[in-house]
Amino acid sequence: MRDGLLDWFRLIGGKTINAVWRIGSGTRFLFLILLYSGLSFRRFGLTMRKIFFSGVLSTIIIVVSGLFVGMVLALQGYETLQVYGSEEKLGVLVALSLLRELGPVVSGLLFASRAGSAITAEIGLMKATEQLSAMDIMAVNPIGRVVAPHFWGGVISMPILATIFSAMGIFGAYLVGVVLIGVDVGAFWSQMQAAVDFRYDIVNSLIKSLVFGIAITAIATYEGFDAAPTAEGVSGATARTVVTSSLAILALDLVLTGFMLRGWN
Amino acid sequence: MERKAVDLWVGMFVVAGFIALMMLALKVGNFGAYSPKDVYVVTAHFDNIGGLKEQAPVRSSGVVVGRVAGVRFDSKKFDAEVTLTMDGQFKFPTDTTAAILTSGILGENYVGLEAGGEEQFLKNGDVVKLTQSAVVLEKIISQFLYSKAQETPTPPKDK
Numbered sequence: 435m436r437d438g439l440l441d442w443f444r445l446i447g448g449k450t451i452n453a454v455w456r457i458g459s460g461t462r463f464l465f466l467i468l469l470y471s472g473l474s475f476r477r478f479g480l481t482m483r484k485i486f487f488s489g490v491l492s493t494i495i496i497v498v499s500g501l502f503v504g505m506v507l508a509l510q511g512y513e514t515l516q517v518y519g520s521e522e523k524l525g526v527l528v529a530l531s532l533l534r535e536l537g538p539v540v541s542g543l544l545f546a547s548r549a550g551s552a553i554t555a556e557i558g559l560m561k562a563t564e565q566l567s568a569m570d571i572m573a574v575n576p577i578g579r580v581v582a583p584h585f586w587g588g589v590i591s592m593p594i595l596a597t598i599f600s601a602m603g604i605f606g607a608y609l610v611g612v613v614l615i616g617v618d619v620g621a622f623w624s625q626m627q628a629a630v631d632f633r634y635d636i637v638n639s640l641i642k643s644l645v646f647g648i649a650i651t652a653i654a655t656y657e658g659f660d661a662a663p664t665a666e667g668v669s670g671a672t673a674r675t676v677v678t679s680s681l682a683i684l685a686l687d688l689v690l691t692g693f694m695l696r697g698w699n
Numbered sequence: 700m701e702r703k704a705v706d707l708w709v710g711m712f713v714v715a716g717f718i719a720l721m722m723l724a725l726k727v728g729n730f731g732a733y734s735p736k737d738v739y740v741v742t743a744h745f746d747n748i749g750g751l752k753e754q755a756p757v758r759s760s761g762v763v764v765g766r767v768a769g770v771r772f773d774s775k776k777f778d779a780e781v782t783l784t785m786d787g788q789f790k791f792p793t794d795t796t797a798a799i800l801t802s803g804i805l806g807e808n809y810v811g812l813e814a815g816g817e818e819q820f821l822k823n824g825d826v827v828k829l830t831q832s833a834v835v836l837e838k839i840i841s842q843f844l845y846s847k848a849q850e851t852p853t854p855p856k857d858k
Contacts, residue, residue, distance in 0.1 A: 479703070486705045490712045529727050594716030601719035604727055623726065630728040
């Protein structure tokens with residue numbers, strides 16, 4: 435009985451120490467990426483290819499889900515707003531919820547599962563097939579040659595994807611709210627324009643998505659680079675990427691929203 | 700420099716992002732639009748400002764002519780001192796009335812200005828002397844009930 439309890443404490447302690455350890459080495463890894471980033475800008479073609487893989491190929495899912503999220507928001511928002519006879523505010527509701535929250539967060543979650551997992555799998559498999567060690571032997575730094583382009587590709591793609599998501603969502607809300615339900619088109623746009631501030635809402639939306647992009651790609655590359663060089667290790671790392679980066683997005687969103695709504699000081 | 704298919708796709712991706720941003724900036728948002736360069740600052744004292752906040756609009760005849768720059772409590776006069784940043788292209792006479800109004804029933808508070816007839820115009824640092832406080836709903840209801848209670852009840856008519 436006492437041994438069982440002791441084992442249990444040992445397990446908890448070990449897990450905690452392991453988690454802190456991983457946070458520490460992940461931070462060191464992020465600094466290494468920044469340190470060896472020179473190559474990904476000197477040979478921008480490397481980064482271009484990664485933007486293609488994580489950004490361009492994610493566009494379809496972002497466009498379609500943005501459209502649908504916007505349409506659902508318009509339907510739900512209309513149902514509630516019409517009770518108070520203020521369905522003209524539909525544009526404001528949709529635009530603010532998309533720009534402030536849903537745009538960056540949902541596209542971040544989609545990006546984590548679509549591109550983050552792919553990054554982890556690619557780097558993990560390169561490690562498992564000893565391509566990274568081969569680079570090391572040829573005096574090519576694998577972090578500079580493989581990891582940093584992935585990182586910068588993701589960081590550049592993420593704000594673009596979030597912006598496309600928000601724009602498509604507002605377009606979807608326009609389709610459902612104005613074309614289908616028949617909210618007045620002038621009120622829809624003019625109320626939206628009166629309520630949405632460029633610096634306060636749109637720039638903050640970009641900042642959020644940039645931070646999420648950094649977090650997702652840092653976690654994805656770290657998990658891939660840290661994966662055990664086996665088939666199981668790579669699959670475990672891929673799963674961990676999706677879980678960890680989704681949680682990181684939600685936690686960071688809370689912190690950033692707190693700062694943005696209540697000011698930075 | 701050789702051209703690759705990847706470049707075309709990334710180019711299209713970036714252009715799509717740029718178009719989306721332009722749409723958000725021009726069609727959806729405003730550029731925080733109202734920040735005139737030439738401004739003058741006036742203050743006004745109110746007994747009660749209701750729910751007036753900083754950055755609330757100052758309107759005259761419904762047109763935005765300035766912003767509320769600050770709200771603070773004047774501990775000498777025991778009332779609220781509101782600082783208004785006015786657009787320099789709009790001049791108001793010195794006997795202008797400032798009132799705290801509400802847009803719609805549930806809307807936000809704003810400062811409404813009604814121009815007077817003086818020849819002199821308000822300058823930077825001037826004080827708007829004629830003010831009208833925010834309407835507090837509870838006070839109106841209690842006044843209404845009070846006046847109702849004072850009315851002499853009309854005697855029921857005999858048949």
